[in-house]
Amino acid sequence: MTGPRRVLVVGADAAGMGAAHQALRTAARRGEELAVTALDAGSHTSYSACGIPYWMAGDVGSGDDLVARTAEEHRKAGIDLRLHTEVVAADLAARTVTTAAGDVLEYDDLVVATGAPAVVPDWALRPDGTSYDGVGVVKTLDDGAAWVRSFARVGPGAHVVVVGAGYVGVEVAEAALDQGFAVTVLTRTRGMGMLEDEMSERVNSGLVDAGVELVLGAEVTGLELDGDRVTGVRWAGGSREADLVVVAIGVRPATDFLAGSGLEMTDEGALRPDPHGRVADHVWAAGDCCEVRRRIDDQWVFRPLGTHAAKHARALGDSLAGGDLSFGGMVDTSITRFSAGGVHLEIARTGLSRSDAETAGLDPVALVTDGTTAAGYMPEAEPIAIWVMADRATRRLLGVQVVGGHGAGKRIDTAAAVLWAGGSVDDLAWMDLSYAPPFATTWEVLQIAARRVAERL
Ligand SMILES: Cc1cc2nc3c(=O)[nH]c(=O)nc-3n(C[C@H](O)[C@H](O)[C@H](O)COP(=O)(O)OP(=O)(O)OC[C@H]3O[C@@H](n4cnc5c(N)ncnc54)[C@H](O)[C@@H]3O)c2cc1C
Known part of the structure; x- marks a missing residue:
């Protein structure tokens, strides 16, 4: 050469x-x-x-x-x-x-x-395979520019239907509410399906409290059209008028x-x-x-x-190029937020789901703990719910999920660090975390949640 x-x-x-x-x-x-x-x-x-x-x-x-x-x-x-x-x-x-x-x-x-x-289902496309105006995905900068133009074209008060309630669907719902649109979110399963049911329900409630119409179990089958113009979305058992349809069903x-x-x-x-x-x-x-x-x-x-x-x-x-850096894998950590209509939710997860743990042959024990993000007497204090799961036999921490107000979401990183190190639920419960009233309760809520699970093992 x-x-x-x-x-x-x-x-x-x-x-x-x-x-x-x-x-x-x-x-x-x-x-x-x-x-x-x-x-x-x-x-x-x-x-x-x-x-x-x-x-x-x-x-x-x-x-x-x-x-x-x-x-x-x-x-x-x-x-x-x-x-x-x-x-x-x-x-x-x-x-x-x-x-x-x-x-x-x-x-x-x-x-x-x-x-x-992004996956684009057939129902979102014209028979010749091209996209209708105001129907599409959110993936590239060009998509972003098209949505900014579409938002300006239809103006506040228009109806935006978001298909999919994963990270992108929830983030787009926030954007559409911020822009003054009526927002419907349709999901085949549930809100933030990567969360356990009891945590996903908290996201659902937040969306609804903010003014989103949330339809669970809605498998979209087609668009309603007036000529070439999209006027609605249909699913088995229902339909909704729509000026814009955002498709966020995966990649x-x-x-x-x-x-x-x-x-x-x-x-x-x-x-x-x-x-x-x-x-x-x-x-x-x-x-x-x-x-x-x-x-x-x-x-x-x-x-x-x-x-x-x-x-x-x-x-x-x-x-x-001849070096030896390596990627050490991951522990399945992710985070987003939904902040609109007077609701602020930080949503995060790390580790296995209950079904992942069962598939792996583990014996998971899980609990949800409710608390506050700061000392209850501080104006910063906001509700937070934490789901913690550990393995009964080994006490190993298996997964943590968080849904709560300002300051809730990045708490997930502490749990991710324990998972990364292969630590136990006791490590999470007893490790030295910071405390002052504006940031946490004396027993930090994440540690209370871990402690409760530890006591159940
Ligand atoms: C709306 C949205 C929000 C997101 N939010 C988060 C977040 O909060 N946190 C997070 O961690 N991740 C997030 N992600 C995911 C993150 O953006 C992606 O993981 C990241 O962009 C992946 O980078 P990539 O280079 O692998 O792929 P891409 O960014 O998709 O780049 C792939 C490139 O390959 C080009 N390409 C494809 N096929 C060919 C071909 N045959 N020939 C030539 N070029 C080709 C494409 O044009 C593209 O430019 C988000 C993604 C989206 C869409």
């Missing part, structure tokens, strides 16, 4: 560009040179999709504010970045990829960082271009990289197109989150 090693990154957002920059940094440290090319089908790089709902809500002034690094900045750092360049096939034996324009590019190392686009790995490449994938198309990001000889992968290893029960799970993409990418980029 003559010249520097050629690294070809497919997908130039969080994972792809994180990996590319880390590879360049590690290579420079080692006195080596890499020729990094990054291809992306879209028109933006390195932006925070996580911030899009807050842009829709009006909390963030413009889509530009969500861009961490522009295409120009990547190019100045020495990356040959090519936007509007979709990869449609890969030949791992020949070490080439083919673009939609028919170009064939050679590589020495391939980085797959194609993410997971799926963008790995179709690897079909037939021989690369091992799950039925859903996810890749399972080793801790250094390697999926095969000279092939690496990071971010939402991958599953992640959950440390507690040693299971691969699909958790398309930016926090994993960033860590994955760093380990991958470093390893690809």
Whole structure:
């Protein structure tokens, strides 16, 4: 081989560009040179999709504010970045990829960082496969811009139907309420289905108290149309008028271009990289197109989150360039908030669900504890509910979920740290946490919740 090693990154957002920059940094440290090319089908790089709902809500002034690094900045750092360049096939034996324009590019190392686009059901599309105005997903910066325009077009008082009550659905409901719309949330299951029932019910109540019409068990079957204009949404057993319909029912790995490449994938198309990001000889992968290893029960799970993409990418980029950073898996931690209509709920979880624990053959004991986020006599004190689960036989902490007011959500990180270390419910109950009246009760509520479970074991 003559010249520097050629690294070809497919997908130039969080994972792809994180990996590319880390590879360049590690290579420079080692006195080596890499020729990094990054291809992306879209028109933006390195932006925070996580911030899009807050842009829709009006909390963030413009889509530009969500861009961490522009295409120009990547190019100045020495990356040959090519936007509007979709990869449609890969030949791992020949070490080439083919673009939609028919170009064939050679590589020495391939980085797959194609993410997971939002699922768009057939009922949300015109018969020719295009999208109706005012019906779509929230995934890319272009989606965000389209929603900001649609919100302005229909104006306050219009009816927004959100299909899906997971993280994105709840965040969009907040945005739509903030903008003065009537909001209906439809969900096939329940609000925040990744929570246990008793915690999910608290989210449901918060949504309803804020003025959201929440319909549980509603499986959407189609749109109602006036010509080409959307006027409503139908589900088995009901319908609702709608000026705008936001579809937030999940994402799926963008790995179709690897079909037939021989690369091992799950039925859903996810890749399972080793801790250094390697999926095969000279092939690496990071971010939402991958599953992640959950440390507690040693299971691969699909958790398309930016926090994993960033860590994955760093380990991958470093390893690809000869370093040895590795991604140590995760403990299934996530957080969001719903703050609108006079309601403020912070919603977080870490660890296993009860059904995960039972599947793993454990004997879970779980309890919900209600308390306050600060000493009851302080004006800051807000209600908080904490669900704690531990294993009866080993006393190992298995999972914690939190729903509560200001200051509730990030308490989850203490529980995540205990889970990460493989600690027990007693560790959580007795570890040295901070206390002063504006921040906690003398016995911190998270520790009371752990103590109650410990007493039941
Ligand atoms: C509304 C919203 C809110 C979110 N909130 C949070 C949050 O609060 N916390 C959190 O941790 N995570 C959150 N996430 C998830 C987070 O944004 C993703 O985990 C993260 O963007 C994943 O980065 P990625 O680089 O793997 O994938 P992506 O950001 O999806 O990037 C993949 C890139 O690959 C390109 N691509 C795909 N296929 C091809 C192809 N064949 N050829 C060329 N290019 C291709 C795409 O155009 C895209 O630019 C949120 C996501 C959304 C949509």
